[in-house]
Amino acid sequence: MTDVRHEDAGRGFAALRPALMRVAYRMLGSVADAEDILQEAFIRWMKVDRGEVLEPEAFLRRTVTRLCLDQLKSARHQRETYVGPWLPEPVVEEEEEEEEEDVTLPLMLALERLSPLERAAFLLHDVFGLEFEEVATTIQRDAAACRQLAARARTHVREARPRYQVSRHRGLELARAFFTASRSGDMQALGAMLADDISVHADGGGKRPAAAEPILGFEAVMKFHESLAVKLRESGSTLVRAGFVNGLPGFITLEADGELQTTALDIEDGRITAIYVVRNPDKLRHLH
Template sequence: MNEIHIFLKWKHYLFSIAYRITGSYADAEDIVQESYLRWLSAKKEDIQNEKSYLGSITARLAFDLLKKASRKKETYIGPFLPEPIPETAESMDDERINFAFLVILETLNPKERAVFILRELFDFSYEEIAEIIGKTPDNCRQIFSRARVAIQSRKKKFEPDPKLHSKLLLEFSFACYHQDTQSLTKLLSEDVIAYADGGGKVHAARIPIPGIQRVVTLLKKTTEKKAKSTEIYFGYANGSPALVGYSNEVPSFVQIFTIQNKQIDTIFNLVNPDKLKGFQNKENLIKLGYLRKPSWITWVLFNVRRWFLIRN
């Protein structure tokens, strides 16, 4: 097996490391490319374990970039959210992290995030991690323990049924389309909170919007503006059902939800164009099954059901 085939064998693994450490699709792509260049110039006779060698290079590059990015986040305009990637639950690899979990990882400092991901998800030894972040193995054990406690305190105890998630997503999209306040109120929890990431490049709320009344008002206002110029698709982002909007064939938003007690309790709305690069090739994503348009039958059945509910 030549050096190119060896690298391609581990390319997805390397992207997984880079993406989960940085939370950025574009940065992960760049890191994988840089890892490839370093692999080409490496002395292959000195390498005993190709996966370990490539993984360490990628992790070190990702960690270095994460430290630089953390300083930029301090001056970021509005809520900072990770970049979503097109990924169904079935296509996700063993290192599964949904979008809500990526948001939790944003609360960790760079060392905590890198140590937790490399140890918990990729089973790096503490000795390997120590070389990557410049700490001792004992320090890494302490950092990992601290990160795990912080994550567990924020992580939800229950994950929703995928069928329920898809059902709520469908009902939510139709309620927004019809400006149906009554249906939206039933779909959202009382303490729902909405985050919008525009990065100062697209108009978006610069603070989280809490509470059902304020969120409903926001949804009706933003949906009304988008309805005429945006093509809506049902899609998948980081293993969860999502709404994906396109304007002039360019992705304009990705909307992801979390659910608690059969209601939507968090809405993540990404509109910063720099964070939508994973959804650029619309036709290819449709072929791969990551996007689909709602069929006319779906629309008819939903409206018939809605009519009966109103009548009763």
Template sequence: MSDNTIDPATQSLVAHRNLLFTVAYEMLGSATDAEDVLQEAWLRWMKVDREQVRDDRAFLVRVTTRLALDRLRTMKRRKESYVGPWLPEPLLTAPDVADDVELAESVSMAIMMVLETLSPTERAVFVLREAFGFEYDEIAAAVDKTPAAVRQIASRARRHVEARRPRASVTRAEAQAVAESFRQALTTGDFRSLLDVLAPDVVLVTDGGGLKRAALHPIVGAERVIRYVSGGVGKSGTALSGDLTVVNGNPAILLQVDGVVDGVLALRVEHSRVAGMYYVRNPEKLTRVGTETPLIRS
């Protein structure tokens, strides 16, 4: 079907879909829930009198934000009963996401975990302002607050995130090199070399969702992390392999055990060492690691 046979409302939604998905995903940390939000946004968009809409993009972002806020509050209850740590759903991303430093940081596992500590409204305001650069009056319309209130919320959320975000920055090439050294040491069982590439205070967070073995609490310290890894995916009797990839705009390893995908290990690199590891094993969260998901900021 050519674009000429698609009605204008659908054309507009398709044109902004990747932006709307990125907004919803950054707010929710779940591609599945983001897709549900977009579906509901589409249903609402089809019922709108478009003659009353001055700016399709602003209107669609507003609807998507409101729906995502409702979903975020529902997800909070789900997360309270979740088995073990809850990690965002990893997305295989294109190289252009990694090239956009601000976008890559905003969707990184590290920052997404910090966003989990914000209230739903704080998260929405922070994402729209810091990640997408929306004006305060646009955000106010999306979250049903005054522009003055949005400024205060944005300032509070920014301070909260700044106090918790990783400070060290590395080049993409350096991060990739460290990730490759880590992959090589892990898949060959060279735990002495693995110790060299891990920061002394490295933190490993694992997410099995109650469906796969995972630690119920973060594991801190290089030696403790190695003991956990060697007793798990690195245990003898298994054929462990891994492919270096890019997840959420940052280096990651797609791990396979005996030829079967076991999970995605996203890495945070600081000072030429792995400082953070986010291992998603929950099979329900691994549906987006085989095909690139387009993420954009405009």
């Protein structure tokens, strides 16, 4: 009888796992850390008196959120000692998938500037649509405080919301064109795609070569890609597939050192305004 109850509990958790993973990943920006959080939540779920749990989804969401808040305390120190620009681990959608991403990469970076409680209140209310009473129960603050936390967060992340979102089809067209131009060294085609205030952010984590600081402005980015194209013509860079990287059009490539790399493009008014490249192999393991 106990085994049957455990099996039922395991199936119930498995059904809720995708939704719980969305909460954990958006809180932490790390696939590996989110997986660890879900494993701990599962262990707690198997130990709890489930007969006393009226709403399993709400109980597990509270458990996951609170575990993430604890994790963020140590994560903040890790970010401060990180080598070079920090980007969240890339989650890649197949190009055929039609689900619109609710939290894009620029928004995730904006969330990094929030306190853990602000991040939790904003995500739970503004992204996942929970009432403030439920948010209050989850993060153990009163509803009025949660409203203030979410309002402060909203002010900080407003600029990260896409104002002129490109269609999925057009986004992928630009991503493929950008790959071709940047690898072949077609500077005229590349320049036509870039906005004047273009920026490049590369996360190597100190484990693979990457720019130590963001590269800012049209001229600097063009110069960077001109020298990069020379290296890539000699060493090679293979397109694995196009898709959506944290909600942005982009692609996965196999580089000359045998490691994967993701590139995500933030696009406004038909021009690329930011390029996000993840090269840190620790952040790409799940893609293999």
